[in-house]
Amino acid sequence: MVLAGPASTPSPKPPAIVIGFLGGFVAHDNPVHGEVQLATRLSKEMPDGVEVRTFESYHGKNALEFIEKTLDINHDGKLSAEEKQNARIVIYGHSWGGAESVYLARMLRKAGIPVLLTVQVDSFCRPGGDDMTIPANVSQAANFYQPNGMIHGHHDIHAANAGSTRIIGNFRFDYRKSTLNCPKYPWWDRYLVKAHTQIECDPVIWDQVDSLIRKSIAPGKSDRATQGN
Numbered sequence: 001m002v003l004a005g006p007a008s009t010p011s012p013k014p015p016a017i018v019i020g021f022l023g024g025f026v027a028h029d030n031p032v033h034g035e036v037q038l039a040t041r042l043s044k045e046m047p048d049g050v051e052v053r054t055f056e057s058y059h060g061k062n063a064l065e066f067i068e069k070t071l072d073i074n075h076d077g078k079l080s081a082e083e084k085q086n087a088r089i090v091i092y093g094h095s096w097g098g099a100e101s102v103y104l105a106r107m108l109r110k111a112g113i114p115v116l117l118t119v120q121v122d123s124f125c126r127p128g129g130d131d132m133t134i135p136a137n138v139s140q141a142a143n144f145y146q147p148n149g150m151i152h153g154h155h156d157i158h159a160a161n162a163g164s165t166r167i168i169g170n171f172r173f174d175y176r177k178s179t180l181n182c183p184k185y186p187w188w189d190r191y192l193v194k195a196h197t198q199i200e201c202d203p204v205i206w207d208q209v210d211s212l213i214r215k216s217i218a219p220g221k222s223d224r225a226t227q228g229n
Contacts, residue, residue, distance in 0.1 A: 014071045016088040016217045018042055019063050020054040023095025023200065028054045032184045034206045035094055042213065050217065057096035060104045090117045090213050094200045098123025099131035109137040117216040119209050122146055122153035122199045136161035142168040142212055144205055146175055148195040173199055
């Protein structure tokens with residue numbers, strides 16, 4: 001007779017991780033901005049096992065370090081293949097933060113870590129950057145943009161590998177006739193880059209980003225339609 005050995009104990013799962021990037025040089029905790037408001041709402045409403053953090057647009061490496069530390073369940077200072085495979089990561093951002101979302105996804109690809117979803121809101125990259133090509137480790141990606149003003153987002157993000165990444169959509173918004181005035185934003189944002197600011201302070205945008213994030217982390221929990229104006 002062969003005696004069965006002790007049942008193996010399943011490895012604990014890391015928390016899901018939601019990373020938000022602010023645009024420009026805006027502080028990561030500035031409550032005026034939609035990125036921070038969304039993170040605050042998710043932190044309060046998401047179940048246990050979801051870590052939500054916001055970062056400045058130029059702190060992608062800090063976000064990477066946070067992700068790697070959070071995924072390192074056994075605290076041995078390195079990520080095993082299982083720890084990487086168990087990752088559930090969502091990244092979103094506005095303006096430079098939208099571009100940084102894609103850059104962070106690329107850093108995670110190099111580390112062998114998958115990403116559930118990236119969301120860009122009027123993404124604007126620094127010279128020489130590429131925030132339009134979504135890396136193959138990203139399962140789904142969405143792009144919200146508006147076409148007006150001297151700063152505006154791209155109308156067409158695309159997958160580096162269409163077999164591994166689904167582009168949910170490039171959703172166009174137009175604020176030329178909008179009365180949205182974003183009163184808590186600095187005057188230079190409201191007048192010099194008006195439409196770029198309006199898309200960031202538009203609650204409709206962040207409600208849709210919220211929906212995509214919740215659906216990605218917990219499929220079936222939220223399924224509000226995503227559509228442009």
